[in-house]
Amino acid sequence: MKRLTETEIQSFLESLDSRYDVWAPVRLHDGTRSLGRLADGPLALAGGTLPQKPTHMFFPQMDVILSLQGKMIESPPPLEKPLLVVGFTAEDLDCLAFIDRFYGENFRDTAYFSKRENAVIVAITGRCGKDGRTLKVSAGNCDMELMCDGQRYVLIAHSSAGMALANGVRGDNETPPGQTQDLASLRKAIEAESGTNGGQDRLMLEKASKLLLEDKVPEEFWEQVANRCIACTSCNLVCPTCTCFDVFDRKNDDRDERWRMWDSCQLDGFMREASGHNPMGKEATRTRRRIHHKLGADPRRWGQITCMLCGRCDDACPTGIGIKSVCREMVEQYGAS
Structure with missing residues (x-):
């Protein structure tokens, strides 16, 4: 090799x-x-x-x-x-x-x-x-x-x-x-060295997903988490599986261009309608959506949790409410079993 x-x-x-x-x-x-x-x-x-x-x-x-x-x-x-x-x-x-x-x-x-x-x-x-x-x-x-x-x-x-x-x-x-070491033994050694924490985090994520799918997390929890959110959108901007975008047109002298740009479900205007109605007008609702999307909606639609535990949102969040941190709190409070 x-x-x-x-x-x-x-x-x-x-x-x-x-x-x-x-x-x-x-x-x-x-x-x-x-x-x-x-x-x-x-x-x-x-x-x-x-x-x-x-x-x-x-x-x-x-x-x-x-x-x-x-x-x-x-x-x-x-x-x-x-x-x-x-x-x-x-x-x-x-x-x-x-x-x-x-x-x-x-x-x-x-x-x-x-x-x-x-x-x-x-x-x-x-x-x-x-x-x-x-x-x-x-x-x-x-x-x-x-x-x-x-x-x-x-x-x-x-x-x-x-x-x-x-x-x-x-x-x-x-x-x-x-x-x-030959490749097989090197791979085995590295798997052993890297596996412990990742396995624990994956188990915690699966427990949190189960709590969400069974609707066992009350609104009060999301209000507590939302009170710490400053809507900086760092969690969305660094997440490799966030796919939401907005579209806008830009007029130049010789041509018109259609652009797309990352959007964030943590922003107040994310789902605001032209009528002024906003189905996600509360910070707690937006916070719940961010977590539920990865752990609840995506498992139903795609058959998998779409947080892969890269850790970026937890590193980027200035107030400590990245997905691993929130899931840990969720499991500690509502998932004793």
Whole structure:
């Protein structure tokens, strides 16, 4: 198996620049670790979950979905090069799989798939998380996985595209016999190191979902949580499985454009009607919807809880009401059994 240092991976990614629009975790000039192009800063693979959701590469915060020039309707031009995105965690990959379903079933969202199709997804797993944590291994739902053994990154191909990339890696980077764990034992060790907390959180989420589906959480609970919400919308902006957007038209000198932009169910105007009626006019109602959508409505519609425990909303929320925190309170108060 091939093992590369971060410096070797940087050289490898740079060699792909002529064929792909390469994005990866980089360290910006102010010290921030962010998803960016290689020219934006040095590679920063270690550190765990990125602050922003990587699904924004295919569903940007603002995006032109069509333009009108005279009587001609035009779709946005295709990408010059397919995207190659490094930095997905195992949880992010689960989020991406759901977003693919959301935008692909019943109605195929061409704006999304114009970026998503032919994209190469590279996950980062293993002993390279924040504060020494171990990141979960992937379920193989990516093109390539960079699994850190604590010193180097093992290249694991999960698709034909990933195999083609791995075969193109140059240099003496094969693992010498006896110098490291084989892939199966490394994977088993990493699964053991990363599994405990994630399993507990998943169980808590399932208990909270059951409470919601059985309608055992009273209105008073949502009022208590809503009293701590400042409607900053951080929870929605960082969530990889939030899909709500608004649409607006912009008139330019030579053409009109239709844009879509992320929206937030935490905002008072999210469902306000032209008549002035607002079915979600109370903060408590909006707070309940945010949690119930992931844990109640989506299991009924999609057959799965759509919080994948990436942890971004809990990290971003300034008042401590991310989904894990709220579910913990919910289970403690109403789910003793």
